[in-house]
Amino acid sequence: MQFEPQLTKRFNIENSYTLNVALQHGAYASLPKLFSKKPEEVIEEIKISGLKGRGGAGFPCGMKWSFIPKNSTKPIYLVVNGDEGEPGTFSDRAILSKDPHLLLEGVIAAAYAIQAHVAYIYVRGEFFREIQILNQAVEEAKNSGYLGSKIQGSDFQLEVFIHQGAGAYICGEETGLLESLEGKKGQPRIKPPFPAIQGLFGCPTIVNNVKTLSSVPWIIANGGAAYAAIGTKDSTGTHIFGLSGHVQNGGYWELPFGMPMLEFIETYGRGVKNGKLKAVIPGGSSTPVLTAQECEDLTLSYESMAKHGTFLGTGGAIVINDQTDMPQILKNLTHFYAHESCGQCTPCREGTAWENRLLQKIIQGEATARELDLMVEIAGNMEGKTICALAAACAMPVRSFIKKFRGEFEKYLKPSGVTVGIQL
Amino acid sequence: MSVVFKKEVLDEFEIIANRYPTRRAALLPALWLAQREFGYLSLEVLDYIAQIVKISPVQVYEVAEFYTLFHKKPVGKYHLQVCRTISCALNGALDIQRAIEAHLHTKPGEITHDKLFSYELVECLASCHTAPCMRINEDYYENLSPEKVNEILNQLVKENNQNAI
Numbered sequence: 001m002q003f004e005p006q007l008t009k010r011f012n013i014e015n016s017y018t019l020n021v022a023l024q025h026g027a028y029a030s031l032p033k034l035f036s037k038k039p040e041e042v043i044e045e046i047k048i049s050g051l052k053g054r055g056g057a058g059f060p061c062g063m064k065w066s067f068i069p070k071n072s073t074k075p076i077y078l079v080v081n082g083d084e085g086e087p088g089t090f091s092d093r094a095i096l097s098k099d100p101h102l103l104l105e106g107v108i109a110a111a112y113a114i115q116a117h118v119a120y121i122y123v124r125g126e127f128f129r130e131i132q133i134l135n136q137a138v139e140e141a142k143n144s145g146y147l148g149s150k151i152q153g154s155d156f157q158l159e160v161f162i163h164q165g166a167g168a169y170i171c172g173e174e175t176g177l178l179e180s181l182e183g184k185k186g187q188p189r190i191k192p193p194f195p196a197i198q199g200l201f202g203c204p205t206i207v208n209n210v211k212t213l214s215s216v217p218w219i220i221a222n223g224g225a226a227y228a229a230i231g232t233k234d235s236t237g238t239h240i241f242g243l244s245g246h247v248q249n250g251g252y253w254e255l256p257f258g259m260p261m262l263e264f265i266e267t268y269g270r271g272v273k274n275g276k277l278k279a280v281i282p283g284g285s286s287t288p289v290l291t292a293q294e295c296e297d298l299t300l301s302y303e304s305m306a307k308h309g310t311f312l313g314t315g316g317a318i319v320i321n322d323q324t325d326m327p328q329i330l331k332n333l334t335h336f337y338a339h340e341s342c343g344q345c346t347p348c349r350e351g352t353a354w355e356n357r358l359l360q361k362i363i364q365g366e367a368t369a370r371e372l373d374l375m376v377e378i379a380g381n382m383e384g385k386t387i388c389a390l391a392a393a394c395a396m397p398v399r400s401f402i403k404k405f406r407g408e409f410e411k412y413l414k415p416s417g418v419t420v421g422i423q424l
Numbered sequence: 425m426s427v428v429f430k431k432e433v434l435d436e437f438e439i440i441a442n443r444y445p446t447r448r449a450a451l452l453p454a455l456w457l458a459q460r461e462f463g464y465l466s467l468e469v470l471d472y473i474a475q476i477v478k479i480s481p482v483q484v485y486e487v488a489e490f491y492t493l494f495h496k497k498p499v500g501k502y503h504l505q506v507c508r509t510i511s512c513a514l515n516g517a518l519d520i521q522r523a524i525e526a527h528l529h530t531k532p533g534e535i536t537h538d539k540l541f542s543y544e545l546v547e548c549l550a551s552c553h554t555a556p557c558m559r560i561n562e563d564y565y566e567n568l569s570p571e572k573v574n575e576i577l578n579q580l581v582k583e584n585n586q587n588a589i
Contacts, residue, residue, distance in 0.1 A: 183451030
């Protein structure tokens, strides 16, 4: 597919993570244009571009930035969400290690737009090597006048600090991340107030994903309208899509939005491994699963995913072949959510673990249809009943797996009427 | 024995603490430094961290407990974290677990008698395209097979023996 790469353009250049090499290949070239605009003009440009948050929720980026109160007397913070942890998702890690200066260029633009003078980049605790590279990039950028005071001759000043997480999926939720940055357990906050009003240290804060911010320099350099012309009407620009699971060739590729899912699997993933396509979890483990048949007219876009009752999420698709036992996969996923629930809200803390226990019981051949129905009922009591979306992230796979592959669950069941113990 | 940071580590901590408007925000960095210096976070270490971050011990305990990368008990010189989540599971994570358990004669959460290896199962490591994968200390090991696991473990034993000479 012919298009100009924006996010991965320096990935194949040797030592692209060093400032010298990155500069030779266009890093920080958007800054003169950035500083020639007023902050509100930058926000307007991002609104025109149609850029959506790439972390999973897909919230319009320009609109988010515009929520920062004007004339705030408190400091304003920019926080970068690099706590990549959604199963099936792994491309932020690539940006951090291969092109940290692209991210920093985006950080400068976003901080300028919202007039933040301090930015924290929160990176997943496991990414030791990526953090070393990022620290070096920040140091180099500072020493060459791309960070610090009077950036590239402008009046703008910005300090960037790297903050290492310590192993908690929930810190990818933006308010959980803020709590974690403040030195607490990463338990999400009740919203409102939204972080743009009261975020880090009680101050106006914007939290953006690594890929979202890495998309910004191209928009500044080429204009929002040019970005909006790429992809589809409702899914503008490019994204780094991932493939894992049962594919011949797992990996990530930058593509404009709109490619058919099956073409993506065939062309880039080189087809399904060890069998035929049975199902795809399209955008990270939390998004509802699709059957092979549903994938036939599915494209890599926000609107096509919505039409099929699922989400683009992080853009990391997990491919499942027809040799796979779906109840086993759902057991694996519910184990994940039970482990990662922060424990704050009862429906999530109890629900995720309960779903996992019920699946174990089903797979051991000790359950009846009542338990299977109970799983669906519990999912209904989790979704929308908690502070953050983790409960829904568990409920959505549970519901979609049981709805679309019910027969596979039923084959484990005992005939009803022979259950022992307490009837609920 | 009372645990304290060496002067240069304490200086390093103060530089980090200055990045934040509240001292408590430096708690995660302080715990990382402590783990680097002392290997794991004993109760004694946590009490010391409470002192230097100037918060109550319970505020430190709850945070140390919450995050899975903080070791609350001793780990081996080589600490293995093996991914068990979906994309790795679809690509043979169970075979990797079995190979490790057979090679080291340990179960998840245990440490070998010579304290060289410890092993735990973890959730998604964000390396799904190179499944199955694991981390050993600060490095990722990807596209694993049982044979590759045996090679890696033998290599680490060799490395350790050479360092001992």
